[in-house]
Amino acid sequence: MAKHETPFLDQLESGPWPSFVSDLKQQAEVRAKNEKGVEFQIPQDCVDDLLGIVELSYKHGRTHWKHGGIVGVFGYGGGVIGRYCDQPQAFPGVEHFHTMRVNQPAGKYYTTDYLRKLTDLWDFRGSGVTNMHGATGDIILLGTTTPQLEEVFWTLTHDYNQDLGGSGSNLRTPADCLGQSRCEYACYDTNALVHFLTNEYQDELHRPAFPYKFKFKLDGCPNCCVASIARSDMSFIGTWKDDIRIDQDAVNKYVENDAAYPANAGAHKGGDWGPFDIEKEVIALCPTGCMKFENKKLAIDNANCTRCMHCINVMPKALKIGKETGCSILCGAKAPILDGAQMGSLLVPFIEVNPDNDYEAITEVIENIWDWWMEEGKNRERLGELIMRQGFQKLLEVTGIEAMPQHVQYPRTNPYIFWKEDEVTGGWERDVEEYRKHHQR
Structure with a gap:
């Protein structure tokens, strides 16, 4: 029997689509019965209380979650999102109900054995509620208490060989499509590249030092199944140079x-x-x-x-796609934060994806952009907003990429041409001097 009446949430189950409410009710019932005899490390009725506080949020038209300070695991600045309830007396099961982000494997390939171990761990030390997967791509483990964070982290890293993902002002967990492991359209090995980027930039992933979040997303072809062009600060989209x-x-x-x-x-x-x-x-x-x-x-x-x-x-x-394959790099996509939603802008029309030299050409572009963004970016300013503020031409300068026709989204609609001082210094002075000499004669 449910602890809380949920008339508003019940309405969400009445539509034609599957509802998260039904899933939560099912999980609350599973925890109440506890037929497996699990020794829960957080309140048994936490999911019941979760339904109760979400119902209250619908009733009041505002959230009842509050930010109660930074919470995480030792040595990491990201991977855990603190959640605290502002009604702990009424809903003690969710007094603190933290989310953990777990770094998903490349291509989201799992063994059934691993999934069973992961869910058993979360049943034991968390609410049992998961999101496979979050918008960033991570495995989302929803709801546990502060004392359980280190316990979960220890088991993940020492027993399951699994790491936490990114959260906060850092590199978020890189995400990709299935790539060449399953798809005939893929123009490069997305799984190999996302695995490399995840390992290469561990410090950026776990220790926030950026102005704001930064996302890599990798699509193996222009079908863009991961929607990287709309959802990542740096998008890698497979393409080809030769003919179809x-x-x-x-x-x-x-x-x-x-x-x-x-x-x-x-x-x-x-x-x-x-x-x-x-x-x-x-x-x-x-x-x-x-x-x-x-x-x-x-x-x-x-x-x-x-x-x-x-x-x-x-x-x-x-x-079929051509044989001379690689990827395009686009920059600056994001959801509406400061200046509204943006799609990625094409920076590198074609680049070879070469694992033999540790993707040197790609990492050079990444690190040049990061150096500029960390120097010039304002607090909570995404890369796309910095590009809007300082101009795409500045992005070309910091990456050492020459302007190309592919960089032009549409022709300019005004007649003005702007020159940099170093491009004209001395030039106009010589023209003026020649003009004077001509008229003196």
Whole structure:
């Protein structure tokens, strides 16, 4: 029997979608019955009290969680998010209810044995409530008390060979897609690179020293399954330099609606779309109009291709990514904090992803940006906001990257040209002197 009445939360279960409320109620019931006989290290009714305080927040229209100071594990400045309830008398089970972020493995690959050990640990020393995974990517362990933090940390690091993730003004846990381990579209090994970045920048990950948070997210191809272009301060998106590979016979199999070549991953079979129409569903939808299909032959003007992936997604047996692969680096995406939401801006159109030299070209870009941001960034100013404040040209200067046409989002809408002093010093003086000499003659 639930301790608290939750009419507001009950409404959230009435919609067509799965609700977190149902999950919490189920977990509260599991803890109440405790059929496994677990010796809980935090209050048995903590999830019941969690439902109660969330209900109260809905009723009052404000949160009842407060910031009660910094809490963490010895030697780390991040990885634990302190949560304290401002109604401890009414809800003692969540008087303190801290969140722990655990560094997810590259590609989020787990063994069932590991998952069982992790959930058993959290049932024992926490609430048993997890989020697989948080928006940053971490395994989220929701709800424990201060004395249990070091106990959980010891077990994770010593017994499970697992580390905490990032929180606070530091490097957040790098996240990636499955990459070449599962996906034919992947242009580089995202799992290898995210593993390298996680190990290379341990100090930045665990000991906050940045103006604000910094996120790496890695997409193996322009399909951007991790949405890195919208959610990371530095986004690595797989791409290629050469031409899209075309199998003309397979193209015609799609056009002929061959059953062995279902377009759009077979979506036509599940919907009333009618037969596949290459002109309507591929050629007309190319954002730059760089494709044409004539005399049973598909032609692509690769110089104008923007790597949107649409044609490859529709006809994967006929079109494949190029062979000269690498990634693009974009900077500055974030959610609305100070200056509103921003998408990433293209900084490096193409860079080779080379593990043989410890990704030297990539780490050079990263560290140049960090040096600038740590020197010039204001408190709680994300990289994208610094770029807006000082200009993209400054970003090019600090990274030593020359301006390219790919850096231009759209042509300027005013006629003014601004020159730096060192670019014109002496030049205009010589022009004035020549002008005077000419008129004196």
